[in-house]
Amino acid sequence: MTDMTVDAIDTSEADVLAVARRARVAATALAPMTRQDKDAALLAMAEALHAAGSRIVTVNTEDLDRARAAGTPDSLVDRLTLTPERIAGIAEGLRQVAALPDPVGEVVTGYQLPNGLSVSQVRVPLGVVGMIYEARPNVTVDAAGLCLKSGNAVLLRGSSSAYATNTVLVDVLREALADQGLPVDAVQLVPGRSHDSVKHLMRARGLVDVLIPRGGAALISSVVQESTVPVIETGVGNVHVYVDAAADLAKAVDVLVNAKAQRPTVCNAAETLLVHADVAEGFLAVALPALDQAGVTVHADERVAAAGERAGVVTLAVTDEDWAAEYYSLDLAAGVVDSLDEAVAHIRRWSSGHTEAILTDSAAAIRRFVSTVDSAAVMVNASTRFTDGEQLGLGAEIGISTQKLHARGPMGLGALTSTTWVVSGDGHVRT
Amino acid sequence: MTDMTVDAIDTSEADVLAVARRARVAATALAPMTRQDKDAALLAMAEALHAAGSRIVTVNTEDLDRARAAGTPDSLVDRLTLTPERIAGIAEGLRQVAALPDPVGEVVTGYQLPNGLSVSQVRVPLGVVGMIYEARPNVTVDAAGLCLKSGNAVLLRGSSSAYATNTVLVDVLREALADQGLPVDAVQLVPGRSHDSVKHLMRARGLVDVLIPRGGAALISSVVQESTVPVIETGVGNVHVYVDAAADLAKAVDVLVNAKAQRPTVCNAAETLLVHADVAEGFLAVALPALDQAGVTVHADERVAAAGERAGVVTLAVTDEDWAAEYYSLDLAAGVVDSLDEAVAHIRRWSSGHTEAILTDSAAAIRRFVSTVDSAAVMVNASTRFTDGEQLGLGAEIGISTQKLHARGPMGLGALTSTTWVVSGDGHVRT
Numbered sequence: 001m002t003d004m005t006v007d008a009i010d011t012s013e014a015d016v017l018a019v020a021r022r023a024r025v026a027a028t029a030l031a032p033m034t035r036q037d038k039d040a041a042l043l044a045m046a047e048a049l050h051a052a053g054s055r056i057v058t059v060n061t062e063d064l065d066r067a068r069a070a071g072t073p074d075s076l077v078d079r080l081t082l083t084p085e086r087i088a089g090i091a092e093g094l095r096q097v098a099a100l101p102d103p104v105g106e107v108v109t110g111y112q113l114p115n116g117l118s119v120s121q122v123r124v125p126l127g128v129v130g131m132i133y134e135a136r137p138n139v140t141v142d143a144a145g146l147c148l149k150s151g152n153a154v155l156l157r158g159s160s161s162a163y164a165t166n167t168v169l170v171d172v173l174r175e176a177l178a179d180q181g182l183p184v185d186a187v188q189l190v191p192g193r194s195h196d197s198v199k200h201l202m203r204a205r206g207l208v209d210v211l212i213p214r215g216g217a218a219l220i221s222s223v224v225q226e227s228t229v230p231v232i233e234t235g236v237g238n239v240h241v242y243v244d245a246a247a248d249l250a251k252a253v254d255v256l257v258n259a260k261a262q263r264p265t266v267c268n269a270a271e272t273l274l275v276h277a278d279v280a281e282g283f284l285a286v287a288l289p290a291l292d293q294a295g296v297t298v299h300a301d302e303r304v305a306a307a308g309e310r311a312g313v314v315t316l317a318v319t320d321e322d323w324a325a326e327y328y329s330l331d332l333a334a335g336v337v338d339s340l341d342e343a344v345a346h347i348r349r350w351s352s353g354h355t356e357a358i359l360t361d362s363a364a365a366i367r368r369f370v371s372t373v374d375s376a377a378v379m380v381n382a383s384t385r386f387t388d389g390e391q392l393g394l395g396a397e398i399g400i401s402t403q404k405l406h407a408r409g410p411m412g413l414g415a416l417t418s419t420t421w422v423v424s425g426d427g428h429v430r431t
Numbered sequence: 432m433t434d435m436t437v438d439a440i441d442t443s444e445a446d447v448l449a450v451a452r453r454a455r456v457a458a459t460a461l462a463p464m465t466r467q468d469k470d471a472a473l474l475a476m477a478e479a480l481h482a483a484g485s486r487i488v489t490v491n492t493e494d495l496d497r498a499r500a501a502g503t504p505d506s507l508v509d510r511l512t513l514t515p516e517r518i519a520g521i522a523e524g525l526r527q528v529a530a531l532p533d534p535v536g537e538v539v540t541g542y543q544l545p546n547g548l549s550v551s552q553v554r555v556p557l558g559v560v561g562m563i564y565e566a567r568p569n570v571t572v573d574a575a576g577l578c579l580k581s582g583n584a585v586l587l588r589g590s591s592s593a594y595a596t597n598t599v600l601v602d603v604l605r606e607a608l609a610d611q612g613l614p615v616d617a618v619q620l621v622p623g624r625s626h627d628s629v630k631h632l633m634r635a636r637g638l639v640d641v642l643i644p645r646g647g648a649a650l651i652s653s654v655v656q657e658s659t660v661p662v663i664e665t666g667v668g669n670v671h672v673y674v675d676a677a678a679d680l681a682k683a684v685d686v687l688v689n690a691k692a693q694r695p696t697v698c699n700a701a702e703t704l705l706v707h708a709d710v711a712e713g714f715l716a717v718a719l720p721a722l723d724q725a726g727v728t729v730h731a732d733e734r735v736a737a738a739g740e741r742a743g744v745v746t747l748a749v750t751d752e753d754w755a756a757e758y759y760s761l762d763l764a765a766g767v768v769d770s771l772d773e774a775v776a777h778i779r780r781w782s783s784g785h786t787e788a789i790l791t792d793s794a795a796a797i798r799r800f801v802s803t804v805d806s807a808a809v810m811v812n813a814s815t816r817f818t819d820g821e822q823l824g825l826g827a828e829i830g831i832s833t834q835k836l837h838a839r840g841p842m843g844l845g846a847l848t849s850t851t852w853v854v855s856g857d858g859h860v861r862t
Contacts (some may be wrong), residue, residue, distance in 0.1 A: 028779065028803065028805075031802055031803055031805070032798075032799065032802035032803055111824070113822075113823070113824055117813060117817065119823055119824070121840075122801075124802070124805070126835055126836075127805065127835070209835055209836075210835070210836060224659075225659060228655075228656060230661075230834070230835075230836050232836075248858065251857070251858030252858075254858060254860055255858055255859075255860055258860035258861060259860075262860070262861055262862075348459065366855075367463075368463065370553075370851070370853055371462055371463035371555070372459065372462055372463055374459075374462070374555070374558065374851075375851065376851065376852065377851065377852040377853075377854065378851055378852070378853050378854070379854050379856070380853065380854065380855040380856065381855060381856050381857055381858055381859070382548060382854055382855065382856030382858070382859040382860075383859060383860045383861050385860075385861040386548065386854055386856075386859070386861060387852070387854075391544075391861070392544070392550055392852065392854070393542070393544055393550070403661070404557055404558070404640055404641070404661075404849035405557075405640075405641060405661050405663075405836060405837040405849070406836040406837040408849050408850050408851065408852075409552075409850075409851075409852040410852070418835035418836070418839050419839050419840075420801070420805075420806065420807065420808065420809055420839065420840075421807065421808040421809070421818070421823065421839075421840040421841070422801055422808075422809050422811065423808065423809070423810050423811065423813055423817055423818075423823070424797075424811040424812060424813065425810070425811065425812050425813030425817075426682070426812055427679065427682030427683075427685060427686055427812055427813070428686075428812070428813040428814060428817070429685055429686055429689035429690075429693070429813075429814045429816075430689060430693055430814050430816040430817060430822070
């Protein structure tokens with residue numbers, strides 16, 4: 001969270017609470033709004049971003065200059081950078097959200113009771129959503145769009161390194177809301193660049209309904225520990241691939257290489273391989289050279305290291321730090337297990353509960369693995385890279401939850417709603 | 432929470448964490464269990480309670496003697512008391528839970544993607560559930576039954592005044608589990624009678640998946656503020672009845688009297704009446720005498736007080752404390768509003784988000800009220816007393832959630848589950 005303390009400017013609790021109170025008022029106005037009104041606003045926001053392209057790029061340059069002057073690595077500066085093409089992509093995202101169904105009003109369950117009472121459980125907005133996130137300014141617009149569509153007011157607390165960029169983005173979105181006659185306070189930036197403003201946001205229980213931190217493990221863990229506002233934990237992935245005794249080994253190699261190497265810097269990339277002893281020799285003889293060719297460094301237990309030697313592939317010795325690691329790089333921890341239950345026990349010990357994959361043709365093994373691993377997603381004969389809202393058909397996602405309450409796994413618009421029981425009668429009383 | 436500090440005995444963090452760790456091991460064994468095995472255990476638990484009736488009554492007497500010696504009011508002593516009849520009722524509750532469908536394995540959503548991947552979202556147990564509750568020892572058995580049925584291990588922290596009774600109840604349940612070959616640590620009492628053990632439980636993040644406090648406002652608020660384990664808030668109800676301009680006034684009187692007076696000591700009883708000015712005179716002329724006859728004391732604003740004078744019913748002057756009160760007694764705050772929106776604004780300000788009722792024949796008024804009040808349940812032309820798991824057909828309930836995340840309103844077995852995404856392919860990789 002170092003980038004949040006750069007240019008520290010004190011923000012008073014009163015400032016943050018004032019913003020949160022305005023958000024509550026806006027949320028009350030948003031709740032009964034029709035899909036038509038919300039979609040019109042989303043399209044107007046997309047149009048406004050287009051129209052303000054050069055203004056946004058100019059302000060973004062200030063953030064980039066400050067970041068370079070502070071010695072920020074090129075990769076982070078790149079994540080901060082907005083170009084006309086990137087702005088067009090962000091605007092297109094808003095149009096895609098407009099095309100999604102409105103989650104508000106969806107009837108989750110509905111039935112009639114013997115006494116004639118009609119019961120339904122209906123989706124309603126959460127109210128005020130706080131987003132705390134790191135460098136990428138596209139999250140500012142994505143979160144604003146998803147929250148508006150689901151009838152929520154949003155409080156945005158991006159990184160201080162993107163403060164000027166986020167400010168102009170929010171200004172543009174609010175101008176579009178005003179033009180459409182919607183409450184501008186539906187989208188607000190939390191004032192201040194210091195950690196103080198995050199702290200005050202985390203204590204605004206009663207005003208803010210949920211906080212969603214998006215970023216590295218340190219950010220998420222600090223929010224989870226300190227917040228009195230309910231939190232949805234997102235994203236950190238120590239992801240496992242288990243190759244079972246009954247696996248199709250050729251398919252297993254393809255899935256493993258895809259899970260590890262197709263895009264190693266994301267949370268659904270594999271970090272650990274576990275292979276059943278019965279097939280370890282045959283599998284590793286093909287898998288280790290394939291991983292090597294994909295540029296992957298294997299951190300191996302004794303049996304995997306021996307297989308590496310036989311295959312002429314150099315491996316490093318695996319440590320507990322490796323089993324615990326979310327590398328987000330072309331590294332992979334690997335070990336041999338003597339049973340499916342041993343694989344599950346390993347996963348339950350080390351996993352972050354994001355995604356695990358099993359490769360097998362045994363229905364019994366699938367059943368056992370699925371009912372015991374205890375993670376947000378289980379891939380059966382498929383790459384872990386599919387744990388993604390768009391890939392699973394949810395449309396845009398607000399994040400991937402690794403907690404068990406409320407929402408688990410990729411979160412679409414539904415995760416930004418609560419429900420209300422609506423019970424209708426004709427003067428019914430209890431006797 | 433005074434009853435929790437009586438007979439304070441220090442409990443070390445290590446003791447509580449040891450219990451929680453055993454619960455995690457039990458939870459792993461419970462997760463893949465079939466409905467048949469769980470139902471057999473529930474029936475065996477019911478049988479064991481019957482068989483141990485006199486042993487339970489004897490131990491219960493110790494708690495009752497201690498309570499009387501400490502000057503505990505008769506009403507609380509009554510809540511603590513177990514008789515053979517009450518034990519039979521508690522055992523019958525377990526049989527009813529056995530008869531309910533198993534929530535584990537329920538497919539919440541399922542579909543196939545264009546690329547042939549099969550996607551489903553399946554209910555799985557939460558893992559380890561911590562219950563923190565006050566006097567009534569029946570909660571010990573009810574919670575154990577509901578948690579077992581939903582595949583969760585439970586940690587029970589009842590009030591210190593029921594410690595001996597809870598200990599024998601849990602012993603009996605564990606003996607039944609052992610007889611059935613189920614892990615006995617699926618049901619455990621948290622050791623210790625002091626507040627220390629509650630504190631350690633609230634900090635057992637990573638070992639305990641959720642805490643559910645059941646009891647008064649002070650207990651719930653202390654758990655919500657102090658816990659790092661996720662909490663489901665339950666129960667406190669400042670419940671409103673709004674009589675709209677388009678209400679059927681005769682039905683409205685019946686519903687109001689039922690909501691307030693049928694059982695005033697429960698959380699779904701009405702605490703505040705709001706009447707639209709257009710019908711206030713006619714409605715109050717009938718409602719105030721009816722309330723009076725039911726023994727209700729009305730805390731009235733000026734216009735209601737004037738109606739009281741006309742009807743010959745004495746009222747008290749309403750204060751902000753009354754608007755905020757959950758009386759749980761035969762008291763009712765009452766005021767006249769000039770519009771539905773004024774009623775909603777009053778409710779949004781004072782409600783605890785449990786249940787609100789609207790009495791009206793106007794579809795537009797229903798629509799506006801439902802989409803703006805922001806509570807767990809809305810009763811339309813029905814008594815607020817219907818906010819109850821059994822009344823709404825959920826079977827036994829673990830509590831009534833007044834929070835927005837995860838579960839809202841009456842919580843049945845489904846609220847004790849999380850979900851896992853299961854994605855099945857044939858060697859699918861991402862390109």
